[in-house]
Amino acid sequence: MRVFVTGATGLIGLAVVNDLIAAGHQVTGLARSDASAKKLTDAGAKALRGDIEDLDVLRNGAAAADGVIHTAFYHQISHLPLGTRLGVFLGGLPPGIVNRFMKAALQADRRALETMGGVFLGTDRPLVGTFGTMAMKPGTVATEDQPYDPRSAGAQRGATEATMHKLASQGVRASIVRLPPVVHGENDHNGFMPLLIKIARKKKESAYIGQSHNRWGAVHKLDAARLFRLALENGSAGAAYHAVAEEGIPFREIAQAIGTTLKVPVVSKAPTEAAKQFSFLASFVAVDNPCPARRRSRGWDGSPHILACSRTCNKAATSAPEYGKARPMALRPADRFRSRRIGIRWLTTAPANDVQQSASIRTIRRHSCSYVLFTPRSTLRSQRLLEQVRKVRFYDLDWM
Numbered sequence: 001m002r003v004f005v006t007g008a009t010g011l012i013g014l015a016v017v018n019d020l021i022a023a024g025h026q027v028t029g030l031a032r033s034d035a036s037a038k039k040l041t042d043a044g045a046k047a048l049r050g051d052i053e054d055l056d057v058l059r060n061g062a063a064a065a066d067g068v069i070h071t072a073f074y075h076q077i078s079h080l081p082l083g084t085r086l087g088v089f090l091g092g093l094p095p096g097i098v099n100r101f102m103k104a105a106l107q108a109d110r111r112a113l114e115t116m117g118g119v120f121l122g123t124d125r126p127l128v129g130t131f132g133t134m135a136m137k138p139g140t141v142a143t144e145d146q147p148y149d150p151r152s153a154g155a156q157r158g159a160t161e162a163t164m165h166k167l168a169s170q171g172v173r174a175s176i177v178r179l180p181p182v183v184h185g186e187n188d189h190n191g192f193m194p195l196l197i198k199i200a201r202k203k204k205e206s207a208y209i210g211q212s213h214n215r216w217g218a219v220h221k222l223d224a225a226r227l228f229r230l231a232l233e234n235g236s237a238g239a240a241y242h243a244v245a246e247e248g249i250p251f252r253e254i255a256q257a258i259g260t261t262l263k264v265p266v267v268s269k270a271p272t273e274a275a276k277q278f279s280f281l282a283s284f285v286a287v288d289n290p291c292p293a294r295r296r297s298r299g300w301d302g303s304p305h306i307l308a309c310s311r312t313c314n315k316a317a318t319s320a321p322e323y324g325k326a327r328p329m330a331l332r333p334a335d336r337f338r339s340r341r342i343g344i345r346w347l348t349t350a351p352a353n354d355v356q357q358s359a360s361i362r363t364i365r366r367h368s369c370s371y372v373l374f375t376p377r378s379t380l381r382s383q384r385l386l387e388q389v390r391k392v393r394f395y396d397l398d399w400m
């Protein structure tokens with residue numbers, strides 16, 4: 001299949017490109033710069049120069065494709081074209097910059113979807129968009145069949161899902177992949193986790209709100225990429241798919257992990273202090289956002305990808321290659337080491353067979369560790385291992 005991918009060099013987009021190529025698809029990616037174009041050609045894809053506000057470019061890219069995966073979104077003001085950026089800065093008082101930026105980003109997203117979807121009207125060709133589980137009703141276990149909640153913290157992006165449903169009613173096989181707050185992996189610079197880490201570094205403390213009973217979902221970018229591909233290949237018109245592997249990590253534990261890694265105190269903040277501590281993230285950090293995924297029914301199993309808690313540890317651990325390029329790795333006693341900074345046991349490879357799995361279980365129990373970390377990517381056997389070990393919280397903290 002010929003596939004056009006927007007946001008093709010982003011955290012998720014490049015993983016999607018690699019996954020599509022590994023599955024035998026021909027990929028063309030949207031590239032804003034020469035550097036982005038080179039990334040795509042190095043990955044084995046074609047590059048189409050432009051951005052999501054170049055509607056003619058989007059139209060041509062979609063017309064030459066059998067399907068589209070749209071992962072592009074303006075996450076930073078610096079990503080906006082100069083004219084739009086000036087409008088954000090000069091369009092009103094400084095306190096309104098964030099709202100003006102979000103409005104501009106959402107308008108660009110809607111126009112891009114309508115443009116590419118317009119090429120596919122009545123053709124039943126697939127168009128896969130991106131949405132966030134933060135737009136679901138907070139405090140409840142939101143399923144894929146439920147619509148977004150217009151009163152939720154992430155409801156601003158509700159127009160994306162509404163646009164996709166409209167296109168689905170017009171003969172486009174439009175579907176949505178809903179991403180949890182934490183989409184992690186190497187080179188994550190713009191997601192929630194890097195922002196929380198930057199705030200903790202700046203404030204010299206890692207914070208949570210109140211008693212922090214709220215939960216966040218998480219997924220590794222490689223697992224999310226595979227679900228995007230499956231939605232492209234087999235998705236139904238109007239469907240939503242949750243790319244959620246870890247369905248409810250307590251936010252307090254996330255804050256504690258950040259604090260431990262950065263060696264800063266972990267503190268509770270009153271709700272009235274949230275805006276001062278977290279700035280525009282204040283409306284998200286206290287949200288309870290557990291979202292299960294019916295992944296097995298679609299051949300998708302988002303497994304925790306457990307790597308390292310800091311860049312220092314990552315240098316010592318075996319780094320994870322991109323999906324499709326990974327080689328099987330055996331677990332040996334020499335592959336284990338104790339991180340002096342974190343003080344937990346690391347297993348730097350996933351068990352490759354039942355014998356190694358049994359050895360891993362003995363190692364975990366002998367050291368009574370609370371965290372177990374795997375690399376480069378979880379396997380079916382490592383999932384069985386996880387089920388046999390009790391009192392273990394599995395994290396992939398390679399974003400640090």
